[in-house]
Amino acid sequence: MKKVDYIICGDYVLTMNERLDAFHDGAVAVKGTRIVDVGSAEAVLKNFSAGRTIEGKGRAVLPGxxxxxxxxxxxxxxxxxxxxxxxxxxxxxxxxxxxxxxxxxxxxxxxxxxxxxxxxxxxxxxxxxxxxxxxxxxxxxxxxxxxxxxxxxxxxxxxxxxxxxxxxxxxxxxxxxxxxxxxxxxxxxxxxxxxxxxxxxxxxxxxxxxxxxxxxxxxxxxxxxxxxxxxxxxxxxxxxxxxxxxxxxxxxxxxxxxxxxxxxxxxxxxxxxxxxxxxxxxxxxxxxxxxxxxxxxxxxxxxxxxxxxxxxxxxxxxxxxxxxxxxxxxxxxxxxxxxxxxxxxxxxxxxxxLGIGDRAGSLEKGKLADMITVDLKKPHLTPVYDMYSHMVYAAAASDIDTVMINGRLVVDSRRPVTCDEEKIMQKASEWGKKIAVYNSGPRQVN
Ligand SMILES: [Zn+2]
Structure with missing residues (x-):
């Protein structure tokens, strides 16, 4: 078994590659900044052992x-x-x-x-x-x-x-x-x-x-x-x-x-x-x-x-x-x-x-590990017949669960891990007080 940093599983994995390959019960293996394998969860879990495995029940995995x-x-x-x-x-x-x-x-x-x-x-x-x-x-x-x-x-x-x-x-x-x-x-x-x-x-x-x-x-x-x-x-x-x-x-x-x-x-x-x-x-x-x-x-x-x-x-x-x-x-x-x-x-x-089609944009072996998981355990996403349809016509930003960029988790189960969300919003509110004088409506800001 080869060692990787992450295995990210999903009930559905949409690769968005040339053939639009998709896997039911799929997984993506990630080492460093790159994807090292994409396929059925069974095959990926058999060939690789990961520092961390992200469970796929009730989730879909897609390119970012x-x-x-x-x-x-x-x-x-x-x-x-x-x-x-x-x-x-x-x-x-x-x-x-x-x-x-x-x-x-x-x-x-x-x-x-x-x-x-x-x-x-x-x-x-x-x-x-x-x-x-x-x-x-x-x-x-x-x-x-x-x-x-x-x-x-x-x-x-x-x-x-x-x-x-x-x-x-x-x-x-x-x-x-x-x-x-x-x-x-x-x-x-x-x-x-x-x-x-x-x-x-x-x-x-x-x-x-x-x-x-x-x-x-x-x-x-x-x-x-x-x-x-x-x-x-x-x-x-x-x-x-x-x-x-x-x-x-x-x-x-x-x-x-x-x-x-x-x-x-x-x-x-x-x-x-x-x-x-x-x-x-x-x-x-x-x-x-x-x-x-x-x-x-x-x-x-x-x-x-x-x-x-x-x-x-x-x-x-x-x-x-x-x-x-x-x-x-x-x-x-x-x-x-x-x-x-x-x-x-x-x-x-x-x-x-953007000129990086050879390196990003789809889940393929050798490409940069930029991907998202979507939480499907939502009333508006149940049941699933067609994952493409759900992503375009039914999914909301709040359904995005985990986000990986360049092999690093930046959002983990809805929680941003590379920044302090409260502090960023606090700063934004402070700027808002200065900007509010240019408001077109009642001069009010929270
Ligand atoms: Zn513009």
């Missing part, structure tokens, strides 16, 4: 969920100003609050809260776009979550830089400082084609190529954006980015709501990954992305929560459920976005668009 677009520190702005037009929301509430309060301490404390929320919801990897990346990296590393952290880049002055030169310099330094870390992957994150001109975007493409970095950008989120880019450059947003040589496999585009057929073809041809943020798009009334059309064109569409201020939670299970239902209704076809496809988008494809 991947959140491909968020602004983690914005959790502190959750519920601060809702039900407002985007312009009022940003200009009267979010930007003034950021202007006066944003600093490295804010980003560190807020990222801890966001990471705590995400791990408890079964998210093992997230892709962020924000500022003060060093503070985000320190917080994510402490929590033990796999984090792709995009250094925000704008053409206009902000909290971290005054000019594109300064933003790019900061981004390069951030990438050089943090690359090589096990869990942290520093990236580039130009905000959008309307906040960054062609000159800045071309320099970002060169820098990404030189450093081998992922590039995240908001793309065609609103009708306003399409009109704005058309009036500035005479081309629609995707056509514009393609014309300046920006689109390639390193690019992960968030939203992609307003696309023409030819723009869908361009995204597919360039191998651009897409983060579909259905709940944010619904709440901000941005529109509904043509997801079935993108999938038919062969684009890897994945799920992003966007920031908590426009969602209002960081819960990929919720995104899957909402997206699957909305796209059925839009297509007038209940077969649209079936549960297996939705779960693939939330797991393996998420890892693929």
């Amino acid at each position: 969920l991947v959140n491909t677009h968020t602004h983690a520190p914005m959790v502190f702005f959750r519920g601060l100003a809702d039900d407002l037009p985007l312009k009022d929301w940003l200009e009267k509430h979010i930007w003034p609050a950021e202007d006066s309060l944003l600093n490295p301490g804010f980003v560190y404390d807020a990222t801890k809260l966001a990471c705590l929320e995400m791990i408890k919801a079964g998210i093992t990897t997230y892709n962020d776009m924000y500022f003060f990346g060093g503070s985000s990296a320190a917080a994510a590393k402490e929590i033990g979550i796999r984090a792709f952290l995009g250094a925000g880049i704008l053409d206009f002055p902000g909290k971290t830089a005054q000019t594109p030169d300064e933003y790019l310099g900061n981004a390069e330094k951030f990438i050089l400082d943090w690359r090589g870390e096990d869990l942290i992957t520093p990236c580039l994150a130009p905000h959008s084609a309307y906040a960054c001109g062609p000159g800045t975007l071309k320099r970002i493409t060169e820098l990404a190529e030189r450093l081998g970095a992922l590039v995240s950008i908001h793309l065609s989120e609103t009708e306003w954006e399409v009109g704005e880019i058309l009036s500035r450059y005479g081309r629609r947003p995707v056509e514009h980015l393609d014309a300046i040589g920006f689109l390639n496999q390193r690019v992960l585009a968030a939203h992609c709501v307003w696309l023409s057929d030819s723009e869908i073809a361009v995204l597919a041809r360039r191998g651009v990954g897409v983060s579909h943020c259905i709940e944010s798009n619904l709440k901000l009334a941005s529109g509904i992305a043509p997801v079935p059309e993108m999938l038919r064109a062969g684009i890897k569409v994945t799920f992003g929560t966007d920031g908590a201020a426009s969602n209002n939670d960081l819960n990929v299970l919720g995104e899957m459920s909402t997206a699957a239902k909305v796209h059925k209704a839009v297509a007038k076809d209940p077969a649209t976005l079936d549960s297996k496809t939705a779960l693939l988008m939330a797991t393996r494809w998420g890892a693929e668009v």
